[in-house]
Structures are given as C-alpha cells and as structure tokens.
Amino acid sequence: MICAGDISASIEHPLLERVTVLANDRVATGVGLIALHAPRVAARIEPGQFVHLRIARGSSFLLRRPFSVHLAGGERIEILYQVLGEGTRALAARAPGEEMDVIGPLGRGWTVPDGAAHALLVAGGLGAAPMGMLVARLADLGVAASVALGAPTKERLVALDVFEAHARRVVLATDDGSAGEHGFVTAPAGRLLAEDRPDVVYACGPEVMERAVARMAADAGVPCQVSLERLMACGIGACLSCVVATRSGQKRACCDGPVFDAKEVLWDASEVPPRH
Amino acid sequence: MICAGDISASIEHPLLERVTVLANDRVATGVGLIALHAPRVAARIEPGQFVHLRIARGSSFLLRRPFSVHLAGGERIEILYQVLGEGTRALAARAPGEEMDVIGPLGRGWTVPDGAAHALLVAGGLGAAPMGMLVARLADLGVAASVALGAPTKERLVALDVFEAHARRVVLATDDGSAGEHGFVTAPAGRLLAEDRPDVVYACGPEVMERAVARMAADAGVPCQVSLERLMACGIGACLSCVVATRSGQKRACCDGPVFDAKEVLWDASEVPPRH
Amino acid sequence: MPPKSPRDTDRHHEQGSRTGPDVESSVTDNQTGTVDLRVKVAGIELRNPVMSASGTFASGFEYAAFVEPSRLGALVTKGVSLEPWAGNASPRIAETASGMLNSIGLQNPGVEVFIARDLAWLSTWDVPVVVNVSGHSVEEYVAVVERLDAEVGIDALEVNISCPNVDAGGMAFGTDCSSAAEVTRRVRAVTGKPLIVKLSPNVTDIAEIARAVEAEGADAVSLINTLLGMAIDAHSFKPKLARAVGGLSGPAIKPVALRMVWQVSRAVGIPVIGMGGIMTGEDAVEFMLAGASAVAVGTANFVDPTATLRVIDGIVAFCREHGIARASELTGALRG
Amino acid sequence: MPPKSPRDTDRHHEQGSRTGPDVESSVTDNQTGTVDLRVKVAGIELRNPVMSASGTFASGFEYAAFVEPSRLGALVTKGVSLEPWAGNASPRIAETASGMLNSIGLQNPGVEVFIARDLAWLSTWDVPVVVNVSGHSVEEYVAVVERLDAEVGIDALEVNISCPNVDAGGMAFGTDCSSAAEVTRRVRAVTGKPLIVKLSPNVTDIAEIARAVEAEGADAVSLINTLLGMAIDAHSFKPKLARAVGGLSGPAIKPVALRMVWQVSRAVGIPVIGMGGIMTGEDAVEFMLAGASAVAVGTANFVDPTATLRVIDGIVAFCREHGIARASELTGALRG
Numbered sequence A, B: 001m002i003c004a005g006d007i008s009a010s011i012e013h014p015l016l017e018r019v020t021v022l023a024n025d026r027v028a029t030g031v032g033l034i035a036l037h038a039p040r041v042a043a044r045i046e047p048g049q050f051v052h053l054r055i056a057r058g059s060s061f062l063l064r065r066p067f068s069v070h071l072a073g074g075e076r077i078e079i080l081y082q083v084l085g086e087g088t089r090a091l092a093a094r095a096p097g098e099e100m101d102v103i104g105p106l107g108r109g110w111t112v113p114d115g116a117a118h119a120l121l122v123a124g125g126l127g128a129a130p131m132g133m134l135v136a137r138l139a140d141l142g143v144a145a146s147v148a149l150g151a152p153t154k155e156r157l158v159a160l161d162v163f164e165a166h167a168r169r170v171v172l173a174t175d176d177g178s179a180g181e182h183g184f185v186t187a188p189a190g191r192l193l194a195e196d197r198p199d200v201v202y203a204c205g206p207e208v209m210e211r212a213v214a215r216m217a218a219d220a221g222v223p224c225q226v227s228l229e230r231l232m233a234c235g236i237g238a239c240l241s242c243v244v245a246t247r248s249g250q251k252r253a254c255c256d257g258p259v260f261d262a263k264e265v266l267w268d269a270s271e272v273p274p275r276h
Numbered sequence C, D: 001m002p003p004k005s006p007r008d009t010d011r012h013h014e015q016g017s018r019t020g021p022d023v024e025s026s027v028t029d030n031q032t033g034t035v036d037l038r039v040k041v042a043g044i045e046l047r048n049p050v051m052s053a054s055g056t057f058a059s060g061f062e063y064a065a066f067v068e069p070s071r072l073g074a075l076v077t078k079g080v081s082l083e084p085w086a087g088n089a090s091p092r093i094a095e096t097a098s099g100m101l102n103s104i105g106l107q108n109p110g111v112e113v114f115i116a117r118d119l120a121w122l123s124t125w126d127v128p129v130v131v132n133v134s135g136h137s138v139e140e141y142v143a144v145v146e147r148l149d150a151e152v153g154i155d156a157l158e159v160n161i162s163c164p165n166v167d168a169g170g171m172a173f174g175t176d177c178s179s180a181a182e183v184t185r186r187v188r189a190v191t192g193k194p195l196i197v198k199l200s201p202n203v204t205d206i207a208e209i210a211r212a213v214e215a216e217g218a219d220a221v222s223l224i225n226t227l228l229g230m231a232i233d234a235h236s237f238k239p240k241l242a243r244a245v246g247g248l249s250g251p252a253i254k255p256v257a258l259r260m261v262w263q264v265s266r267a268v269g270i271p272v273i274g275m276g277g278i279m280t281g282e283d284a285v286e287f288m289l290a291g292a293s294a295v296a297v298g299t300a301n302f303v304d305p306t307a308t309l310r311v312i313d314g315i316v317a318f319c320r321e322h323g324i325a326r327a328s329e330l331t332g333a334l335r336g
C-alpha cells in the first residue's frame, strides 16, 4: 500500500481497472451483491482490502464510493452493499454488461497472527462484507473460526452461506429476535470469546459494536482487529479526509487502515459517519 | 397556451405527464427517433408545438430539454433528435420501458391560413423535426405541399419517408451533393417558391437559412412562418430566458412562439445558441 | 405616498371571499399527528414556509396549471422597476454543473403594467403577495416602493439590492454596507408594508450587510441571490452569455447559501428567508435548521413546475418522521 | 536565511539525471502539426500548463502509480506550516451537488518533516516543484518561506492566504487588501524564489486583492481557493462537517472560478493560475481563454487519479482541432 507515511517504503501500486458488471442481485432487504469482472484487482486483493468504485458518470454526485471486497476468485470480485444514498442507489441500478472503473486493491486488510489456531469473527450488519474473504482464508490456513453474526432482523442477515461454508460455528443474533438470539451481536460474541478462547478477534460493524468487542477482547487479553469506516475522497492516502486518531498519531483509514489493531484506536476521538 | 402576456386570456393548460419510452432508435447519423407513450399530450398536441423533456434525474445537468413533436398518433408521440451534448446523449441512452416526464403541449405551432391551397415547407437538417405533423396535417386539409429538405450529407437526411408520404413533391439538397442537389437547401427552396407559387411558406432550420427563406418569401409576397430555437429554462413563459426581438416587442419563444410570422422577427437582434 | 400604518398584514382575514390560512395550513395524519406548517415572517402569517423565489415564477400565472397560488406560503413576484426594462441581450442562460447562469437583467413591464395586469390577477387568489423591487438608483427604488405601497393587494415588499445582472444599481447596492443601509432607510421611510431586503452572496461578510439593513428597519432579510459567475464555450472562444457574466443558481450553490443563512441568522434578530438550490423538502428543512424562518424555491421550478408543492409535502413528511408538531420549530434547530 | 538571488528557476537544467522540459513538452501529429504546450509562469518554464492543485495531490507520492510527476507542468504540494498541524476533527468532507466540502484544516507534518521526506522524494523527479505555504500568523508565513527558500529543490512558493478551514490566519489574510498586501510584502522580503499568492473567492472584489498583492511583488496569483460552504444532515439535525463550515470545490464552483479568473487577469499584469472545478481539457481551455496562463486540477484527482493527464491530453486535442500551435496562445483569447 502506498502512503505518504511510507514515502520511502516499497510501493505496492493500486490499479485503476475498467471492470464489467457480471451480476447484480438483491440478496437481503436493502442489500445487493454485485459481481464484477476485474481480473487485475481480483488477482491481488487480500481479505479486508477494499476498492474505490466510480459508480456513475455525469451524475450530480462526484466522488467514488469505497467498498470492501466480499469475495474474490479467478477474475471476479464480489461486493456486498447496502443501499443507503444516491451512490448505492445508482449501484443497485447497474446492469450486467455495463462498465465502470475501480481503484484497488486498497488499504491494509486483516492479518492472521502467526500460530493462530482459533479466530472469532464478530460482524454486525454489513460488517459481514469484509469478512467473506477472511473466513475463507482462515479455512485455507486451517484456523478454526467462530462467527457471531448480527442484524436488525432476519431479512437483513447477510453472508450466512459464506460463514457456514467456512466457519466451525456460526451464532446469530437479531435485534428483534426474528432469527437466532434476541438482542445485539455483542452478547453471543462475549460468550464465544469466553468459551472458544480464540487467539484473535476480528470485528466489523457499527463503531459502537466494534468498540464493545474491542473492550471485551482487551479484557480477555486477546488481540483484536477492527475495520473502520471513514468518509473517503481519494482513497489512496493523499487528501487526509479519512483520519483515525490512534496512539501513534493520526492515521488514514484508506491506507494505514481500514483494519487497525483495536488497542491502537483512540475511540473517543474517532467519529462515525452520520447515519439515519 | 398560457403566457403572462395573455394573463387575462383564456388558458389552455400545459400538462405534466409521466411517459414511457416505447422505442428509441438511430435513424440517421447522429440522429435518433424516440417514441413515447404519452396519451394526454398526444391527444392535444398540434403541429409545431413542442414538449419540455426531463431526460434524466440525478444527473449533473438540471434543466429540461425542449423538443418538437415530430409525429403524434393515438397515445404516442415521436421526437426526432440530434445528439449534441449531455442531454441528448442521455436521451439516446434511454431504453424502452423506462419512464421520464414531459411538459406539453407547449408553444404556438404552425398555422394554416384560411383558403391556402399550396404550401412550401423548407427544412434544414433537424428543422424537419417540427414539420412531420405539419405535412400530415396539410395533407388532411387538402393543402398541396412542396418540400425542400436539406442536410449536410446523405446519411444525415431525416424524415424523408414522412414527407414523401404526405407531400406532393420533395426536393433534396445536400451540402456535399451526396443526395439530391449539391448545395444549400435555399436554392431549391427559391425555385419551388417561384415555380409552385405557394400561399404560405414554412421554414425551420439554422437561423441563417430561416432568414434567407424569409427574405425570399417576402420578396415573393408570400406569408412565411419560421420556428425559432432559443435556450429555454422554464418552457412555459415565466423565466424570460428565450426572448425573441420582434416588431411588436420582446416575445418569448416558448409561448409566444416558437413559430413566428417571419416578417415580425427582427433578425439582427436575435441570436442563435452557440453550436460547434 | 405617505407611510401607512398599521402594517397591512391582515388583509386575508378581511376578505370574505377567501378562506383563512388555517384551512390548508395543517395536515392531519392519525398515526403521527398533525403538522402545523404556519410560520410568521416580517409580520405576515404564511400558511407554510415555502415561497416562490423572485424571477423564477413570474407572477404565478404561468405556473397556475401546476401550482394553485393559494397553496404557497407566499408568492414572490419577478422584480419590478419604475419604467419597463428590456433586460439583457440573448443568450441569457447557460447550464453549468448542477446549476445554471442567468443574465435576464430584470426585464419587466414597469410598475404600472405590473399593477394593472399581474397584481389584478394575483388578487383573485388567496395568497400573501410579496413584490420584488428593482432599481437603477436609490430614487428608483423609492419611487417603486412608494407606488406599490398604495396597493392593498400587496403583503410585503422585497427590495432586491443583489441582482448581478444590471450595470447600474442592482448588486452594487448590496455589496457595500453603507449603500445597502441607505437604500433600506430610504424605502423604509415611504412604506409601512413589511420590508424584506434581499442580500447578495458576492460579498466578504454578508452578516455585516444584514446587520446594516436590520439597523435601518428591514423586517426580514432574504438570501441568497445568485453568485456572480461565467461560462465559456471553448469551441467558439466566447462567453456563453451575451453579457459574459450572470448569476449562478441551483443545487451547486446550496452549500454557500446554507452557510450564509447560518451566519446571518446568528447575526441578526429579524427573520431570515433562505434560498439557493432548494429542490426537495429535505433541502428546505436544512435551510430552516440553519436559521431560516421560511424558504424560497427558484431554479427547481424550471426542472419541475410542481417543485414548490413537493417541497411543502417533503417538509410535512420530515416533520412527521421526526415527530415535530410545528414546522416553525425547525428554525435554528441545528445542533452543535 | 537571507533572500537569495538570482531566482532559483533553472534547477532542471543543472541536474544531469533529468531530461530537459522540452523532451515531453510538445506532441507531434503529422496531420495537424505540433502543439507546443510550454508556458511560462512567474519565471518558471512549465512543460505544459497543468499543475496539481494544492492539498489534493499530497506531494505526488500517492499518485505516482497513476501519474508520473514529470508528466505535470508543475507539482504543487499540500500546504505546509512551521510546526506540525493536526487539522480539524472528523468528519472532514461532505459531498454536495457536483462538488464537495472539505475542512481538512491544513493537517501537515511541519516544514522540517516535509523537507526531509516529501521534498527528498520529489527531488528524484524532473518536475517543477511549487510548495504551498500556510500560516497562522504573518510571522509563521515568513518563517516557513524563509526555511523553504534555502532548499534548491523548490521552484516556486505558493502562499495560501485563502484557506477557509483554519480559525486563525488562513482566509482572514486573503479577504482584506491590507493584510493580503502585508503577508505578500513580508514573505517577498525573505525569498528570491518566484512567489505565487493564492487568493480567496470569499470576497466582494477579488481583483482589488490581486492588485494589492501584485503591488507587493507577487510574481503570479492563483485562484480560486474554495468557497466557504456548509452542509447539513437534516435527519441528525447536525452539520455534516465536524467544523460546521468547509471549503467548496469541484465543478459546482467552476462558473465562479472562471468569472474571477477573467476579472483578475484583466486587472493585473502578472500571470494568473486558474483553478476550480476543472475536470477536462476543455475546462482547462476555458480557464486559459478567460486569462489563465496555467491551470491546476484539484477535486478531479479524487474522481479520477489520472485526471491531470486527461486534462493535458484534452488541451492537446483542443489545440489540434482548432489549429493552435502553442497552448500559450489560448491565454486571454476570449472573444468579446
């Protein structure tokens, strides 16, 4: 990853690739899965990295949109996206055969500590998006994975098939109890942390959830990685719009992250993008 | 037509109609023909009137685009359009089944003088667009029509089929001589004016052409109507962006026109939108 | 014409043929309760906070097929001057990214024709009428205001000291505190009608201008007028507007307009009427949160002739969603 | 550091490892002839008129995968101050119609780190380097300029008196003639390098400020910096930026930028560097026709990291289409 912080480090260039939509389907309430033919990005993307997508030209919104790569294989990448504003609405309208362009792979993804035997993944809502490639990678590496997956309601649970295919154990929670446990995903996450004694915890979801998981992991003495969302203009480290306050100073989510060591993050200084 | 100038006159309201694309095909080099299901506008539109089309939402261009209705029948209207800028490019990309909205019918169209037996239509390029309904109407009324139709080159001649179906005589001219006469359409127009001795001349095309035809008609003592293009924001008479200088003061092309009596127009004061 | 007092603001209640503003001013929904849309600006009670922006709605006649004037909070007319003005040469508009430039140049038939034709028509509708006033000189502003002051069918005057499209007068008065103050003082002296001063965004410190006109007796300020801009057609090597420069409006300018409404509403005690790029009810709510008591919809009318109605509906929907009983509670409700 | 003279502008020709600017400066096409893209601004010869806009390109390192620095007319770096600045709280950006707001707040590691890290890296490329200078006070501007003046790898300094995103200093210096003049005079006294002053559009009369800095010895002016704006998230009742207000950039502001470039280039004798919403070669040509000698590309880099290159190609295509031999002929070529 190139970052001015690493101005003298060896550079792994991101690519600007013209891609074609292969499929674009609704997979849960308000959630779509878009598959792109992106051979060059697909060949290099690592779990937890993201792409910066130019969804439309000539639209009244200008900026790219950052999306984690959910799954990658062969010449294909897949993105799981929640429809929120004009960008994701336009994304949902893109049809197979249409072209767009992506910058990627971007950012630092998840790391698997040497010798880890057991991992806990905690995903809230679309927090499951950057964990698809991760759970598959863990399976490849022979690391046993437990997953705590939460959503507001049954119809909004995503990526269950991927987790079930690769994890040893998947526990569900919904805010309304329509699937799995009734309540927040932090409850089963805490239990799994105690029961399974993982060597590493990965968390992605609303920042309050990540923070709660980070605290539980810290209390249990288990290393924890979190993937943070920030508003991003350039996506490549140049504009400083995506800063995260850490113990080692201000970092850029787009290239120093989005995955950070949870104990590095100064949670109080960080801010979640407004959401309604 | 509603116009502040007629603030006390009886109002014929334009409609705001949600329409569906029925077909959208390329019919000549850089020219498309889009058919819209627009029952309410189709029922009321008169030859020479236009509609104000909202081509796209969420695009970086805001304003509607004015287009003459080329043909109308049943619940359908057809627009002949030249692809020039972002608006018409977006129009060319609209697919059957998609929706958009139109305001119409707008403006004052062509009038057929009482007792006219013979009419001359002079169309340069897309000037043929507002003449499709006209030539059909003339045929209905039993007025014999001669048409002088010009284009830069053969591949850009439009609406030939409509003119041939309804006119007594169609003479072609192309700037490069690839079809019909070599040269501007004003040459055959002048000949037809002398030979056929029409009771009325209708002209639409580049403003220089309209002006030349207007002068020939005036010299021959034949009444002449011209359809003028102006940049239009509102399209309904409110914003004063489309003014035309006439002998009876400043008029709005969108509602006092677009068709004007040629001898009313103060040509030197009027200005053509820039074109490249 | 001598100043009139008390101010002529309760005309609606006097006219038997009109329904009071309360009839349409609130929307009832059994599930989420009633939203009271009424707001008060410069002493006029509006049935909702949405006005037409001057110059984009003429006198409402052309829009009547789409928007019944009595649905509006107020109808603000195109600028009127003492004598007829021909306006600028064509082309007068140019499209820009998410916006447009205009250099209409205040073409209008003069105050007498306006009164005889437009005002006569407007009087048949139950809507507060705000007449926008133009002038090439302080004397002209005064003369127009004096003439309009005599008319009962007018609820307020909006003095446009911010038009970027005329050579003499217009914006020149709005970009300098002392001349803004002078115009206000002079027109204030000849009218008892509520006086709104329309401010130019083409200034270093708009709050300072707002304070100056407040001090001279303006009952409200409206902002923003258009930003001075230019568009060029590279291929013809020429400006797109015959006059070279014009006024930028539309969504492109919304961030500047919101910022200025926020600054001005914190600087003055009189109400602020906010405008600049409003397309939706949510846009209008943003202006109110920033401090506007009412809003005006301009360029959006060209895009959608029913835009004012959609904005009103959108405000209702927003209030319902957030359990807000009175739209007026939105004004200045921005949280730190 | 004492003022240096003669001005340090022929660095490129001294360094053997670099190719002279003429190598890539013209494009040959047998059918339509050669287009000479070279322009001269503030005494520096640029191989083409396209620069990066400060703060949108960092020091070029992050963009190197997409744009080889030596392809640019000049590389303008992010603003640098004497000590490290932390910048503003997050969120720091918000999207608006055809534009964006930023309130980065000049976060930078301070001039020493900049020299040791960024400038060292930049020196490996054959590109004129323009360093953008920030300050909270006149003294800080002077100290930074003094420090940078000592570095051979710098071709010009751009003094940013127009940043809307800092509380002290920044834009405050650029919205008033006398403080703009003072900053210019004071930094001029401590450097012999070409001096560009970057102007704020948030003023009543930008031409007046331009004349003031010209009188104090600026070699060029660059404009526009961002327009002060605001965005509100209605549903949370909060400004979208943590700092409430920020700077508006992108195509939305192009009409304002073009107008100001046109006004300023007619008011001063020094070259104008134009920017604000440039996305394409045609946009760049429009700025040159309006009077700019060179242009800078900012927000467009975020949309397309190769934007600067596309703009250069677009200028070439335009010149060919119109039979223009030298891009510099475009400057001020607008027809009445």
Ligand SMILES: Cc1cc2nc3c(=O)[nH]c(=O)nc-3n(C[C@H](O)[C@H](O)[C@H](O)COP(=O)(O)OP(=O)(O)OC[C@H]3O[C@@H](n4cnc5c(N)ncnc54)[C@H](O)[C@@H]3O)c2cc1C
Pocket (backbone or CB within 6 Å): A050, A063, A064, A065, A066, A067, A068, A069, A079, A080, A081, A082, A083, A084, A085, A086, A087, A088, A089, A126, A129, A130, A228, A229, A230, A231, A232, A258, A273, D095
């Ligand atoms: C590294 C990273 C990875 C992401 N991965 C995914 C993913 O895999 N699936 C998914 O559904 N979403 C993901 N997001 C969030 C996604 O980028 C936003 O939901 C999306 O940009 C919203 O765009 P919009 O136009 O629909 O919303 P709007 O709210 O209209 O967007 C307005 C602006 O805010 C930005 N924005 C809005 N929400 C967010 C957000 N949460 N994070 C960052 N920027 C935001 C947009 O990019 C845009 O600039 C990711 C964000 C980041 C930073």
Ligand SMILES: Cc1cc2nc3c(=O)[nH]c(=O)nc-3n(C[C@H](O)[C@H](O)[C@H](O)COP(=O)(O)OP(=O)(O)OC[C@H]3O[C@@H](n4cnc5c(N)ncnc54)[C@H](O)[C@@H]3O)c2cc1C
Pocket (backbone or CB within 6 Å): B050, B063, B064, B065, B066, B067, B068, B069, B079, B080, B081, B082, B083, B084, B085, B086, B087, B088, B089, B126, B129, B130, B228, B229, B230, B231, B232, B258, B273, C095
């Ligand atoms: C009453 C009327 C009827 C018309 N009928 C037809 C028709 O039947 N077929 C057809 O092909 N064209 C017609 N035109 C012209 C057509 O409106 C323009 O070609 C079209 O708006 C160009 O849009 P654009 O976005 O592709 O071009 P751009 O040049 O990108 O448009 C930029 C702006 O300029 C305006 N504009 C550009 N050219 C013209 C023009 N010649 N006249 C008016 N506005 C213009 C656009 O509406 C837009 O606001 C008509 C124009 C008028 C006024």
Ligand SMILES: Cc1cc2nc3c(=O)[nH]c(=O)nc-3n(C[C@H](O)[C@H](O)[C@H](O)COP(=O)(O)O)c2cc1C
Pocket (backbone or CB within 6 Å): B239, C053, C054, C055, C056, C078, C079, C102, C104, C106, C132, C160, C163, C198, C224, C225, C226, C248, C249, C250, C251, C253, C275, C276, C277, C278, C296, C297, C298, C299, C300
């Ligand atoms: C075509 C046009 C004409 C205008 N004429 C006037 C006018 O006569 N008087 C006035 O005060 N403002 C005039 N304005 C400014 C608008 O009232 C409004 O302040 C501005 O357009 C910003 O709002 P908007 O972005 O919603 O259009 C005009 C604007 C446009 C677009």
Ligand SMILES: Cc1cc2nc3c(=O)[nH]c(=O)nc-3n(C[C@H](O)[C@H](O)[C@H](O)COP(=O)(O)O)c2cc1C
Pocket (backbone or CB within 6 Å): A239, D053, D054, D055, D056, D078, D079, D102, D104, D106, D132, D160, D163, D198, D224, D225, D226, D248, D249, D250, D251, D253, D275, D276, D277, D278, D296, D297, D298, D299, D300
């Ligand atoms: C994220 C961001 C950061 C900026 N930082 C600086 C800066 O440090 N110094 C400066 O002079 N201008 C800065 N600017 C202003 C730009 O250089 C430029 O003047 C402005 O964005 C207009 O050009 P554009 O529309 O092409 O972006 C910044 C702009 C943006 C968008």
Ligand code: FES
Pocket (backbone or CB within 6 Å): A231, A232, A233, A234, A235, A236, A237, A238, A239, A240, A241, A242, A243, A252, A253, A254, A255
């Ligand atoms: S998004 Fe630009 S630095 Fe991270």
Ligand code: FES
Pocket (backbone or CB within 6 Å): B231, B232, B233, B234, B235, B236, B237, B238, B239, B240, B241, B242, B243, B252, B253, B254, B255
């Ligand atoms: S387009 Fe608005 S008056 Fe004609």
